[in-house]
Amino acid sequence: MNETSAIVILIAAIFTNNILLANFLGMCSFVACSNQIGTAIGLGTAVTFVTVTTSMINFAVYHYVLVPLELAHLQFIVFIAVIAAFVQFVEMFVERFSPKLYFALGIFLPLITVNCAILGASMFLIIRNYTFAQSVGFGFGGGLGWMLAIVLMAGLRQKMRYSNIPKPFENVPIAMIVTGVLAMAFMGFGGMVSIQ
Amino acid sequence: MVYLWAILAFGGLVVLLSLVLIIAEKVLINYGICKLDINVGEKPLEVDGGQTLLQSLFANQIFIPSACGGKGSCGHCKIVVTEGGGPLLPTETPYLTRKEQKSNVRLACQVKVREDIYVRIPSDLLSVKMFTSTVSISETMTYDIKLIRLKIDGDEKISQRPGQYIQIQAPSPDGPVFRAYSISSPTYEDDSVEMMVRLVPGGIGSTFLHELNVGDEVIFTGPYGEFYLNDDPETEIICVGGGCGLAPMKNIIFSIYDKWPDRSCWLFFGCRGTGDIFYLKEFKELAKKHPNLHVVYALSEPEEGADWSGETGFVHLPVDKMLEPDLERQAFLCGPPLMIEAVTRVLEDKGIASDDIFYDKF
Numbered sequence: 001m002n003e004t005s006a007i008v009i010l011i012a013a014i015f016t017n018n019i020l021l022a023n024f025l026g027m028c029s030f031v032a033c034s035n036q037i038g039t040a041i042g043l044g045t046a047v048t049f050v051t052v053t054t055s056m057i058n059f060a061v062y063h064y065v066l067v068p069l070e071l072a073h074l075q076f077i078v079f080i081a082v083i084a085a086f087v088q089f090v091e092m093f094v095e096r097f098s099p100k101l102y103f104a105l106g107i108f109l110p111l112i113t114v115n116c117a118i119l120g121a122s123m124f125l126i127i128r129n130y131t132f133a134q135s136v137g138f139g140f141g142g143g144l145g146w147m148l149a150i151v152l153m154a155g156l157r158q159k160m161r162y163s164n165i166p167k168p169f170e171n172v173p174i175a176m177i178v179t180g181v182l183a184m185a186f187m188g189f190g191g192m193v194s195i196q
Numbered sequence: 197m198v199y200l201w202a203i204l205a206f207g208g209l210v211v212l213l214s215l216v217l218i219i220a221e222k223v224l225i226n227y228g229i230c231k232l233d234i235n236v237g238e239k240p241l242e243v244d245g246g247q248t249l250l251q252s253l254f255a256n257q258i259f260i261p262s263a264c265g266g267k268g269s270c271g272h273c274k275i276v277v278t279e280g281g282g283p284l285l286p287t288e289t290p291y292l293t294r295k296e297q298k299s300n301v302r303l304a305c306q307v308k309v310r311e312d313i314y315v316r317i318p319s320d321l322l323s324v325k326m327f328t329s330t331v332s333i334s335e336t337m338t339y340d341i342k343l344i345r346l347k348i349d350g351d352e353k354i355s356q357r358p359g360q361y362i363q364i365q366a367p368s369p370d371g372p373v374f375r376a377y378s379i380s381s382p383t384y385e386d387d388s389v390e391m392m393v394r395l396v397p398g399g400i401g402s403t404f405l406h407e408l409n410v411g412d413e414v415i416f417t418g419p420y421g422e423f424y425l426n427d428d429p430e431t432e433i434i435c436v437g438g439g440c441g442l443a444p445m446k447n448i449i450f451s452i453y454d455k456w457p458d459r460s461c462w463l464f465f466g467c468r469g470t471g472d473i474f475y476l477k478e479f480k481e482l483a484k485k486h487p488n489l490h491v492v493y494a495l496s497e498p499e500e501g502a503d504w505s506g507e508t509g510f511v512h513l514p515v516d517k518m519l520e521p522d523l524e525r526q527a528f529l530c531g532p533p534l535m536i537e538a539v540t541r542v543l544e545d546k547g548i549a550s551d552d553i554f555y556d557k558f
Contacts, residue, residue, distance in 0.1 A: 061209065069201045078209060085213035092224045099310060103283050
C-alpha cells in the first residue's frame with residue numbers, strides 16, 4: 001500500500017499522469033467531440049462524473065466482493081457492467097436536465113461506455129493498489145485531466161478554424177499532431193509530483 | 197463452488213444495476229403532463245411527456261401515417277412542429293428536403309414530447325379514424341395478388357375520396373406495425389374497404405393479409421392520401437396502374453361512373469404477362485355501359501404464343517400513342533417508380549400540368 005495522499009494523486013492524475021496525454025486512453029471521443037468548447041466541457045463533465053463514480057463502485061466491488069470470493073479474475077466483465085450501467089444512468093440524467101447537451105453529444109454520450117479512459121482508471125487503481133480515498137482522488141483527477149485535455153483541444157481547434165492548415169492535415173490529422181504536442185507540453189509537469 | 201459464486205456475484209451485480217436503472221428511468225424520464233397544441237388551438241391536448249410525438253398523437257386518436265411503426269425508416273410521419281420539438285435530429289435529416297427542414301417539418305416518430313409542443317396537422321389527417329373490421333372476401337386474383345375485402349364492424353362508415361389509402365395493422369415480432377394499401381372499393385360502398393394485395397416474399401403486411409381467412413378480424417386506420425379528383429365533368433381523367441397499382445384506379449373509375457355516367461376516362465394497365473392480368477372483364481363490362489371509358493391493358497413481356505391481341509410493351513407507350521395532346525385532363529398514377537417516371541414524362545409532353553398528375557410510387 002503506498003502512502004501518497006489522495007490530494008497528491010488527484011493533482012498527479014490531472015497533470016503529470018494525465019490519462020489522455022500520458023496514457024493516450026479515451027482518444028476516439030477526444031478527437032470526435034473536441035470541435036466546440038461547450039460540447040467538450042459537457043462531455044468532460046459526464047466523463048468525470050462516470051469515472052469518479054465507477055472508480056468508487058469498482059473499488060468496493062473489487063475489494064469487498066471479488067477478492068473475498070476469490071473472483072478477482074472476473075474484474076474486466078464486472079467493471080464493464082458497472083460502467084455500462086452508469087453511462088446509461090448519465091444518459092437519462094443528461095437527457096432530462098440538459099436536452100441541448102444531449103443533442104450536441106449525440107452518439108458520443110452512450111459511447112462513453114467504451115471510453116477506455118474510464119475502464120483504464122478502474123484498472124489502474126487495482127494495479128496500483130490504491131486505498132479508497134486514493135481511488136476517489138485518482139478517479140476524480142483522471143476525469144478532470146481528461147476534461148482538461150479535451151477542453152484545451154477544443155480551444156485550440158476553435159482557434160485553428162481561422163488558420164491556414166495544409167489540406168491533407170485538416171481536421172483529424174492536425175488534431176492528432178496537436179495532441180502529440182500537447183502531450184509533450186504536459187511532460188513539462190513531469191518533475192512536479194510523481195506516482196507510479 | 198467457485199463457479200457458483202462467480203455466477204451469483206456477477207448475476208447479483210447485474211440485477212442490482214438493472215434495478216437502479218429501472219428506478220432512475222421512473223424518476224428521471226418523467227416529464228409530467230405536457231400541452232400538445234394542434235393547429236393553433238384547434239385541438240388542445242394534454243399528454244404524458246417522455247413519449248414520441250407519434251405515440252402521443254396515436255394515444256389521442258390522431259393517426260399520422262407511418263408504415264414502419266415509429267422506427268424512423270419510412271419517413272411517412274412528417275408533420276410541422278412550430279415550437280417545442282427540440283433541434284432536428286440526425287435520424288430525421290435523410291427523410292427531409294432542405295425546404296422541409298426550413299419550414300420545421302419533422303418526423304413525428306423521432307420527436308419526443310419533453311415540453312409544451314405546438315404542431316400543425318393537415319385537417320385531412322384529423323379526420324382519420326381507427327376501424328375494426330372483419331374479412332368478408334379473400335379471393336385470389338393472380339398467382340401473387342389477392343383481393344381482400346374488409347367489412348367494418350358495427351354501424352361505422354368510412355368516408356374516403358377515390359385514390360386514398362388505409363393502413364392495416366399487422367403483427368410482427370417487434371409489436372404491431374402498419375402497412376399502407378390503396379382502397380379499391382368505390383366511395384359509395386362506405387361500410388367496407390377492399391384492397392388488392394400483392395404477396396411480397398418476406399413482407400410483414402402482405403404475408404399477414406394473404407394468410408387471412410374470411411371472418412378474421414383486422415384493425416386499420418384511414419383514410420389517408422393526397423389524391424383530389426377534379427369535380428368538373430369536362431375534365432378527362434387518365435388512370436395508369438402497374439400491377440396491383442390497379443387498386444386505386446378501380447376505386448377512381450367506379451366512383452366516377454357512379455356520379456358522372458358520361459365522363460371521359462382512360463384506364464391504362466401495365467403488367468408482365470397474361471398471368472398478371474386481372475379485372476379486365478369487369479372493366480370491359482363497365483366500358484360497355486359507359487362508352488366514354490377506354491380500357492387499355494398492355495403486356496410488357498407476353499408469353500410465346502399467348503392468346504393476346506392487345507397492346508404490348510411498357511405501359512407508357514400506349515399512353516403516348518392513344519392520347520390526343522392538349523386536352524383538359526387530370527391524371528392518377530400508381531405503380532413502380534420507373535413506370536411513374538416514364539408515364540409522367542409522356543403526360544407532361546401531352547400538356548398536363550405537373551400539379552394535375554397525382555402519383556403513388558411503391
